[in-house]
Amino acid sequence: MHFEPWFWPEFFKALYQTFYMVGIGLIISIIIGIPIGVTLVVTREGAILENKTIYNVLNVVINIFRSIPFIILLVAIIPFTRFIVGTSIGTTAAIVPLVLYTAFYIGRLIENSLLEVDKGTIELAQAMGATPWQTIWRFLLPEALASIVLALTVATIGLIGASAMAGAVGAGGIGDLAITYGYNQFKTEIMIITVITLIIMVQLVQSLGNWFAKKIRRN
Template identity: 50%
Template sequence: MNFYETYIAKYESEMWEAIGQTFFMVGVSLAAAILIGLPLGTLLYLTRKGQKYENVVLFTILDVIVNIIRSFPFLLLVVFMIPLTRMIVGTALGTTAASIPLAVVAIASYSRLAEQSLLEVPKGVVEAASSMGANLFQFIYKFLYVEARAGLVRGLTLSAVSFISYSTVVGVVGGGGIGDFAIRYGYQRYETELMVFTIVIMIVFVQLIQYLGNLLARTLDKR
């Protein structure tokens, strides 16, 4: 019996379900990173010392919160957030529940990467925006984001790769995903070939995301 008949055909439905769960969790994480993490990173940039909208108190509060979340070992964060997760989605188990701590980490991680990308914007661009009388909205969307877009995409790509790695941990709360599939059906059942095959799938996902992210970043980088 060949590999396909032994493993793929036998676990095909479970494998596709696991891949779907991984895409769902990574998708939720990316959405949280873009919709909340990017504005948070922008706020960190705008309010840090020496910037036009400097606010030491607000920056310090946000900076500490982001650092605390990023310092948490992810597995401990998943367990620590169980009461909050249950409050938000009504359960602490399942793919949707596992997406909550992933989203929190995504927000904190990408906000820091976004802040660093914005800090790389040349001072000449900032001065040009001020001299042209740009308001806050124009300053952010027509100057900062335009100049930093390649770095923002690279940061999001790096984050997406990390989210795939994090998604393998959420099996402890029944989150599922391709990593959980590899552990339950490969490692725990001593089917090493299936586990290796699943790892290869994850590597392909990561390489594809990295390639597409780098391609988009190069396209956007006009320097």
């Protein structure tokens, strides 16, 4: 495939923008999402910190954000994005909807991972006199760690896909490169290289996640 001289500088710039969006977006989403997932588990009926009000409110909020397609969410929260970062255009602005889209998704994935933990583990912690915080930190999370790693792997892959979609509204990144130069200018070779790049990124993330989870299970 033949590429014009301007392509590779633009490609690496787009690659950096994608890593920036995914990296910062994932860190913030994890910081928000894991506490949400833990809260869902410990406040549900019969749990160690049962609180139906908190559980029901969180459950509804998560369902609302998960039911909105990302491209619609991206446009719908433009005023909020502008309030947070001062602009609704660009790579940094795209992080706001990416976080809202991913954080609640991570929260649900973490909930599912923690619910896989044997109830006997919780009962053991309580029998030993552990406080709710100790039960969460020393028993619940360590037991679910391998599953949590796989859940975060899935979330990261979803975030990569969403970051590519953000390119449709000028957020930069690989998606923007594909649309601006590949689709709009009918340059098939650019579309091919961007798709291959995204596939490689997803494969690397999935392989790393699988390796890390396997290592945790062995230990």
